[in-house]
Amino acid sequence: MVTSLLYGSFLVIKLQSKDIAEAFLYTTSAQDLWEELATRFGESNGPMLYDIQKQIASLVQVDMSISTYFTKLKKLWDELAHLSPLPKCSCGLSKEMEDMNT
Incomplete structure (x- = not known):
């Protein structure tokens, strides 16, 4: 404590x-x-990142509608982006990359 x-x-x-x-x-x-x-x-995000990447790679549409499939995929992408944000830099490149992704 x-x-x-x-x-x-x-x-x-x-x-x-x-x-x-x-x-x-x-x-x-x-x-x-x-x-x-x-x-x-602090805890490492490594295992969670691996799990999310594995879920993204194994996600298949099968019987899901395209909107359901995309929603599940988008949720995983958002979790991945939250756990592995772009590194901060002084040159402004990360800001440009962030602007491109939004």
Whole structure:
């Protein structure tokens, strides 16, 4: 369990394990702390991405109407886009790609 309080510019962390708390002693801001926590303990989207890609590849129309088939396919595409967004860059290319997709 992690609880944190922000006093002025100091972040106070109370963790169940002293070993874990010591690993974050030198974070300089709350944002750095949360990014470090997400990196260490966050879940990977890899298995979900694989599953969605597999569902897309195996989806066949068979007895579905075209609108039902497209709706199911669109739902999977939207989930895939949500889990693997375009990387952010400073050159503006990701903005152009995003505009093309909308």
